[in-house]
Amino acid sequence: MGRELELIGRIAALVSDHPSVVEGIGDDAAVLDAPPRQHLVVTADTLVEGVHFELQAGTGWPRTGHSAADVGVKAAAVNLSDMAAMGAVPRWAFLSVAVPRRIEIEFISRFAESLSRTLESYGCLLAGGDTVSSPGPLVVTLTVVGTTDGGKWLSRNGARPGDLVLCSGWLGESAAGLQLIRTPRLARLVPPAVRRRLEARHLRPEPRLMLGRALLREGLATSCIDASDGPATDLAHLAQRSGVKIVLHRGRLPVSRALAVAARVFGSTPLEWILSGGEDFELLWTAPRDMAARSAALAGSILGRKAAIIGEVAEGSGVFLSHAGREVEISFQGYEH
Amino acid sequence: MGRELELIGRIAALVSDHPSVVEGIGDDAAVLDAPPRQHLVVTADTLVEGVHFELQAGTGWPRTGHSAADVGVKAAAVNLSDMAAMGAVPRWAFLSVAVPRRIEIEFISRFAESLSRTLESYGCLLAGGDTVSSPGPLVVTLTVVGTTDGGKWLSRNGARPGDLVLCSGWLGESAAGLQLIRTPRLARLVPPAVRRRLEARHLRPEPRLMLGRALLREGLATSCIDASDGPATDLAHLAQRSGVKIVLHRGRLPVSRALAVAARVFGSTPLEWILSGGEDFELLWTAPRDMAARSAALAGSILGRKAAIIGEVAEGSGVFLSHAGREVEISFQGYEH
Numbered sequence: 001m002g003r004e005l006e007l008i009g010r011i012a013a014l015v016s017d018h019p020s021v022v023e024g025i026g027d028d029a030a031v032l033d034a035p036p037r038q039h040l041v042v043t044a045d046t047l048v049e050g051v052h053f054e055l056q057a058g059t060g061w062p063r064t065g066h067s068a069a070d071v072g073v074k075a076a077a078v079n080l081s082d083m084a085a086m087g088a089v090p091r092w093a094f095l096s097v098a099v100p101r102r103i104e105i106e107f108i109s110r111f112a113e114s115l116s117r118t119l120e121s122y123g124c125l126l127a128g129g130d131t132v133s134s135p136g137p138l139v140v141t142l143t144v145v146g147t148t149d150g151g152k153w154l155s156r157n158g159a160r161p162g163d164l165v166l167c168s169g170w171l172g173e174s175a176a177g178l179q180l181i182r183t184p185r186l187a188r189l190v191p192p193a194v195r196r197r198l199e200a201r202h203l204r205p206e207p208r209l210m211l212g213r214a215l216l217r218e219g220l221a222t223s224c225i226d227a228s229d230g231p232a233t234d235l236a237h238l239a240q241r242s243g244v245k246i247v248l249h250r251g252r253l254p255v256s257r258a259l260a261v262a263a264r265v266f267g268s269t270p271l272e273w274i275l276s277g278g279e280d281f282e283l284l285w286t287a288p289r290d291m292a293a294r295s296a297a298l299a300g301s302i303l304g305r306k307a308a309i310i311g312e313v314a315e316g317s318g319v320f321l322s323h324a325g326r327e328v329e330i331s332f333q334g335y336e337h
Numbered sequence: 338m339g340r341e342l343e344l345i346g347r348i349a350a351l352v353s354d355h356p357s358v359v360e361g362i363g364d365d366a367a368v369l370d371a372p373p374r375q376h377l378v379v380t381a382d383t384l385v386e387g388v389h390f391e392l393q394a395g396t397g398w399p400r401t402g403h404s405a406a407d408v409g410v411k412a413a414a415v416n417l418s419d420m421a422a423m424g425a426v427p428r429w430a431f432l433s434v435a436v437p438r439r440i441e442i443e444f445i446s447r448f449a450e451s452l453s454r455t456l457e458s459y460g461c462l463l464a465g466g467d468t469v470s471s472p473g474p475l476v477v478t479l480t481v482v483g484t485t486d487g488g489k490w491l492s493r494n495g496a497r498p499g500d501l502v503l504c505s506g507w508l509g510e511s512a513a514g515l516q517l518i519r520t521p522r523l524a525r526l527v528p529p530a531v532r533r534r535l536e537a538r539h540l541r542p543e544p545r546l547m548l549g550r551a552l553l554r555e556g557l558a559t560s561c562i563d564a565s566d567g568p569a570t571d572l573a574h575l576a577q578r579s580g581v582k583i584v585l586h587r588g589r590l591p592v593s594r595a596l597a598v599a600a601r602v603f604g605s606t607p608l609e610w611i612l613s614g615g616e617d618f619e620l621l622w623t624a625p626r627d628m629a630a631r632s633a634a635l636a637g638s639i640l641g642r643k644a645a646i647i648g649e650v651a652e653g654s655g656v657f658l659s660h661a662g663r664e665v666e667i668s669f670q671g672y673e674h
Contacts, residue, residue, distance in 0.1 A: 023490075028423050028561075028562060038371075040369040041368055043465070044432075046469050094381045095381075129381075132385055137471065139471065139473070156363070156365070224365075
């Protein structure tokens with residue numbers, strides 16, 4: 001019990017001191033003071049060592065995996081990105097972690113500090129936590145409870161034929177970063193600045209919370225999802241829920257300079273990374289044709305770079321890639337963890 | 338992805354169809370319609386295979402571990418018991434499960450069905466869920482979001498010197514049940530009815546939700562905790578938070594007939610199981626001396642058996658066992674998973 005009590009104590013020390021957390025760690029449950037007349041938005045995601053991340057000792061470079069702090073950033077970002085895709089306001093987070101003996105208390109401390117700092121930088125409070133020991137891999141589950149702005153939210157089911165499809169940033173960079181981390185011998189051929197950028201995109205994803213809320217507030221999105229499994233899969237979910245077909249135009253998919261450089265070294269085209277790479281945590285959304293330019297500009301005012309209009313919504317089902325007059329179905333060709 | 342989509346589909350089919358679950362599984366997050374002007378109460382607990390439960394194939398007898406349905410009951414009960422100890426109303430639950438390859442989809446289906454049925458029998462809706470694959474043991478995290486009745490709740494910090502300590506039922510039976518499951522050769526010497534009763538207390542715990550709410554509503558508890566690690570540990574937490582000392586009277590600890598029979602077979606006294614066994618999920622609470630009889634009777638009207646008055650609160654710190662005029666400290670001598 002000594003070790004578990006110590007771990008719980010370390011996490012308890014990080015629980016936010018904020019009037020909305022009426023009871024934090026130390027009682028049977030947390031008590032929260034929720035704003036009245038709002039819907040609650042709840043999401044829970046689990047990350048498993050060896051599946052969703054590999055650990056590296058320390059934060060040295062070249063990177064061979066996630067540091068303790070990286071795992072904290074990732075656990076926060078995965079959940080906050082779901083909140084972003086709903087246009088919701090994340091408020092409180094609850095951490096559950098199953099810890100193998102081989103992992104030191106200091107590691108969990110650094111992880112939890114990074115998690116709580118990342119959450120707080122997006123206005124979300126660590127409000128509770130629990131640790132148990134495990135004979136298996138490190139398993140982190142974070143549950144985030146948020147609220148809606150004025151009883152509205154973005155969902156996956158509002159895309160209509162004629163809408164255009166938008167994307168908030170470079171896709172495929174996270175997958176390229178993962179490839180660089182996994183194959184250090186090839187990665188050495190990539191310029192260090194490019195390598196660091198792509199690795200950071202994988203290790204330190206940024207949820208697009210401001211954008212999601214702005215799209216909702218301005219009424220500039222008919223549906224929205226976050227890019228977690230690659231657009232071939234994410235947009236297939238969105239198309240299914242909306243009962244529509246989505247056509248992406250190959251020539252309109254934005255390719256970052258860093259991605260192009262890495263693709264040349266690996267002797268591949270960036271397209272696979274872009275469509276099926278996953279974990280970019282950009283937002284993918286639809287907007288009526290006559291609002292798409294405003295919607296793209298709104299993203300620009302927040303992220304410093306206009307959103308790309310990458311495709312359109314049609315009658316039918318599935319996700320297709322269009323190129324040189326031909327359409328190929330790519331539904332669910334996603335990233336498998 | 339086929340297996341994960343199938344698993345998510347099975348769980349999605351169990352998500353409650355209820356007006357308060359505005360969006361269930363299928364979007365980036367669940368959207369809930371919370372009653373206005375109430376505090377939220379949130380708890381999350383993780384169960385790890387090999388630590389908190391052992392699996393047995395099927396539901397045959399003699400039992401060698403938890404069936405799929407038992408794991409569902411336990412995951413629900415552990416969390417609902419926390420809600421009971423707060424006097425809170427559990428409303429929505431979110432399931433995250435990390436599943437090793439060797440576990441069949443049917444197993445997870447039976448587990449999730451049992452979980453959702455148990456939750457619903459206590460008025461709580463399964464409102465979301467997520468499954469990921471894992472190279473390690475089965476790991477189940479359940480987060481329950483509840484509300485308070487009229488802005489009040491039971492906490493661990495209200496015990497005052499002079500209060501009496503009450504307990505809602507037989508302690509130690511769950512630990513004895515676990516012992517029977519682990520040592521089937523000795524267990525064969527225990528009468529089958531006793532064996533089944535003790536095993537059921539371990540495998541199918543019942544959270545005391547009605548009691549917790551009634552104690553809160555009637556103002557008949559100054560503090561409350563659920564018996565999850567054994568009273569030596571649970572009451573040590575309560576004493577610490579309240580800044581008091583708790584003295585348990587050995588002669589007043591209730592010993593069930595089944596526990597006494599099992600203790601004779603194992604050649605031990607029931608005391609160790611009672612004080613340090615854990616996982617009974619009874620409520621332990623304090624009440625002012627002049628209200629203790631009414632508090633005990635209230636439990637009787639709900640559970641069919643009056644609560645036992647097992648000790649008292651004094652100035653000081655720690656948990657002590659008093660017997661024949663001597664006091665021995667037993668703080669934190671709890672069940673280690």
